[in-house]
Amino acid sequence: MSAIFLKLNKTKDVNGLDTGPGMLNRNVLVLNQNYEPLSVCTVKRAVILIYLGKAEIIEKHDGYMIRSVSLAIPVPSVVRLGFYIQVPSKRILLTRKNIIKRDGGRCQYCGENHGAMTVDHVVPRIYGGKDNWENLVCACIKCNNIKGNRTPEQAGLRLLRRPKRPTHITFIQQFVGISDHRWRQYLFLD
């Protein structure tokens, strides 16, 4: 389908001014048919989906159009798929970096969000604690040292919240970031 884009003129705004090819690489929030946030794609990819009749525009960047000889499509901010996608559950890799990202770089014991962070096993390995999203949290060096090979209860520490596997919504919120205020209501931030 890339042939469509070979013929595509440069993106222009209402006054005919070129807003730059960068516009095509902007992020678009993709909603499932039931309006649940699904993923993020580029404007270019979203326009292909719209052109193929596979998605509709829910929110757009007012005044901005993508034009080709036979086509004029508003620059989308949020699109919704015309069909339902079954969401695969395992998508985000369990890594040290992703654990810290999920927790927003905030120690899950004391709330500190500055300085070097470590990853702590809530239930220590010696007690059979697993390497999974539910048992790994971001912890500052101080709390990690206090806790050592103990459970939070034994160490007199309390978790700020129960660690969970990130969902698509947390993935978009924390891993991609909110690049457009129009996304907020679909990500349940309002």
Ligand SMILES: [Zn+2]
């Ligand atoms: Zn701490």
